[in-house]
């Protein structure tokens with residue numbers, strides 16, 4: 394019984410994180426100037442490979458990684 398409850402809690406947590414991530418993407422507008430996109434946190438220009446890998450990216454890899462680590466602390 395505990396396993397079922399644990400799995401239900403785990404699934405709920407994943408769904409919550411996915412909903413938050415989806416909401417964040419719609420809320421955060423990319424910082425763009427003259428056809429270039431810049432990181433929302435550090436203003437570093439996002440390179441072409443980053444945008445090819447994730448066309449909706451609004452942060453550089455370092456800032457995105459840092460943000461995800463912070464979020465994991467709040468939602469382990």
Ligand SMILES: [Zn+2]
Pocket residue numbers: 432433434435436437452453454455456457
């Ligand atoms: Zn950055």
